[in-house]
Amino acid sequence: MPRGRYSLHDPHDHTPLGEEHFHCATGPSGWRYVSQTTAPSGDHSGSVDLTLDELGRPIRLQLHAASWQVRGAALDGVTWVRTDPSGEHATEGNVAAHTFTGTSPAFYVAVSRLLRLSPGGGATRVRLVAFTAPVLAPRTLDQSWALISRTAHATDNGPLEVDEYQVSALDTGEQHTVHLAGDVVLSAPGIELEELESPPSSFS
Structure with missing residues (x-):
């Protein structure tokens, strides 16, 4: 079960946005990721709880940020409920999309x-x-993903396969590179892996 810490920053001006302390695990029914986020001050700022089924579909998403809350799942595309800080005005949404991002x-x-x-x-x-964050307002976007390379790196626990993806925003044409090892992000815009207590899980 990988457990560790990411540092988060603005991908454009590198302003620190805080940290995300996470653990995740694969299982017979899919994958689950749970994290707590902190502001640069160290104060708690939110949480993420995401569960995927064996096909990679989001069967449960729970996000918290600045008293806002989102609960969602793959249902007729993706469906969610967003609740305001007062808890009085929950709004529902549904889009013919593949999955969530943030x-x-x-x-x-x-x-x-x-x-x-x-x-x-x-x-x-x-x-x-x-x-x-901070208000978890929904926005629909289109991206293009390509797996550029898969490279095996020798480690004390055996070879570690690292995937390099090129991700393009179809509305702006902006491109960036993401490196993944199993269920851990090694690097991506605005994300740095700072600590990892155990090796990434590999997906079958």
């Missing part, structure tokens, strides 16, 4: 599990619903 590193793993790309197999388009 600032948490968990979402990179989730999209990669859903797409299951092969190295050099070309780009695949994916529609996502993004929730970003």
Whole structure:
């Protein structure tokens, strides 16, 4: 069960946004990721609880940030309920999208599990619903994902396969690179892996 800590920063000006302390695990029914986020001050700022089924579909998502809350799942595309800080005005949403995304590193793993790309197999388009702190307002976006390479690195625990993805925003044309090892993000825009207590889990 990988457990560790990511540092988060603005991908454009590198302003520190805090840290995400996480643990995740694979199982016969899929994958689960749980984390707590902290502000640069060290104060608690939110949480992520994401469960995928064996096909990589989000069967449960719970996000908290600044008293806002989102609960969602794959249902007729993706469906969610967003609750305001007062708890009085919950709003529902549904979009014909593939999965969710946001600032948490968990979402990179989730999209990669859903797409299951092969190295050099070309780009695949994916529609996502993004929730970003502090108010978790939903935004639908389209991305293109391509698995550029898969490289084995020798470690004390045997070879570690690292996947390099090229992710393109289809509305702006902006491209960035994401490196994943199993269910851990090694690097991505605005994300750095600072600590990892046990090796990443590999997906069968």
